[in-house]
Amino acid sequence: MTTPMQVTSSKLRVPLTDDDHVRGPAEAPVTLVEYADLQCPYCGQAYHRLHELLRQRPETVRLVFRHFPLSNVHPYAELAAETVEAAGVRDQFWAMHDWIFEHQDQLDPVHLSMGCQQLGLPEDEVADEVARHVHLDRVRRDFVGGIRSGVNGTPTFFVNGVRYDGSYELPELIAAVDQAASS
Amino acid sequence: MTDPSGALQPGQPAPEFTLPTGPDRQVSLAESRGRPTVLAFYPADWSPVCGDQMALYQAARPAFDQYGASLLGISVDSVWCHDAFAASAGIEFPLLSDFEPKGAVARQYGVYGPDGYAERALFVLDPQARVSWSYVSPIDVNPGADGILDALDALTSHQARA
Numbered sequence: 001m002t003t004p005m006q007v008t009s010s011k012l013r014v015p016l017t018d019d020d021h022v023r024g025p026a027e028a029p030v031t032l033v034e035y036a037d038l039q040c041p042y043c044g045q046a047y048h049r050l051h052e053l054l055r056q057r058p059e060t061v062r063l064v065f066r067h068f069p070l071s072n073v074h075p076y077a078e079l080a081a082e083t084v085e086a087a088g089v090r091d092q093f094w095a096m097h098d099w100i101f102e103h104q105d106q107l108d109p110v111h112l113s114m115g116c117q118q119l120g121l122p123e124d125e126v127a128d129e130v131a132r133h134v135h136l137d138r139v140r141r142d143f144v145g146g147i148r149s150g151v152n153g154t155p156t157f158f159v160n161g162v163r164y165d166g167s168y169e170l171p172e173l174i175a176a177v178d179q180a181a182s183s
Numbered sequence: 184m185t186d187p188s189g190a191l192q193p194g195q196p197a198p199e200f201t202l203p204t205g206p207d208r209q210v211s212l213a214e215s216r217g218r219p220t221v222l223a224f225y226p227a228d229w230s231p232v233c234g235d236q237m238a239l240y241q242a243a244r245p246a247f248d249q250y251g252a253s254l255l256g257i258s259v260d261s262v263w264c265h266d267a268f269a270a271s272a273g274i275e276f277p278l279l280s281d282f283e284p285k286g287a288v289a290r291q292y293g294v295y296g297p298d299g300y301a302e303r304a305l306f307v308l309d310p311q312a313r314v315s316w317s318y319v320s321p322i323d324v325n326p327g328a329d330g331i332l333d334a335l336d337a338l339t340s341h342q343a344r345a
Contacts, residue, residue: 072241150329
């Protein structure tokens, strides 16, 4: 996205809950919340850097993923979000999240189903839950919470509850995390 | 140049207008009477995707709908430009064309910029078409929708008390 700054509020208004998808140690001093759209190319760029960030700072940071699908711009964003939630109830949220970001140009239902197959998920059950929108409320709750916190595009980050408007190049992300850890 | 504080302020009546939203369709502010209205002035169609304010508002529409609010986008672009932009970004709420005389409505609301574009300005109107909240964002900053929802909350609780 091109307008990363925002103005009216700079705090994360929705605190972490057990419902959140968290990657990294629970006791990490830094929590990085990402609002993302699974079909957004900028989120795709961020994905690889976040992966590297977690690898380089394994004790320092944990990542929280929240949905912010702009389905009017990205026609498969909500479908992908519902699919990753269906994987999540089968303890495969992050595996599916990674698969999606690594196959971002192939998020139509046929390819998503192939992704489920590759991860050993029951692809028919998942497709059925997605078709009945079993997980859509969960996705929309994230979205509305993001709107309330002033999320205006994707990806948007909060570091320890404070909006991070800096670059999401790897060195800047590492610096932001290190600074939050030492403050 | 429009003074940064030139935007209409809370308590002021919102000027009535009728603007085209398509080759053969017009929208009047009066149609929104009786419910809250969100007016989103913006500089131009076709700002880059992903961070686009109007595309965001389309996605956020269910949240606005909870307040029964009507949502209108306004820029100085022509109806043909609006049509193409709305189709590309999946926008289904009306985009109004403040095209001729250019910027006339933006001027009435105090948000016509020095370079011939509307500013990035938000107004929340109460059901009687009075301004209950206004905000002018820096031109290159998408202001998001949190301020709008907070204003709709305040309006709703104010009306509940009244």
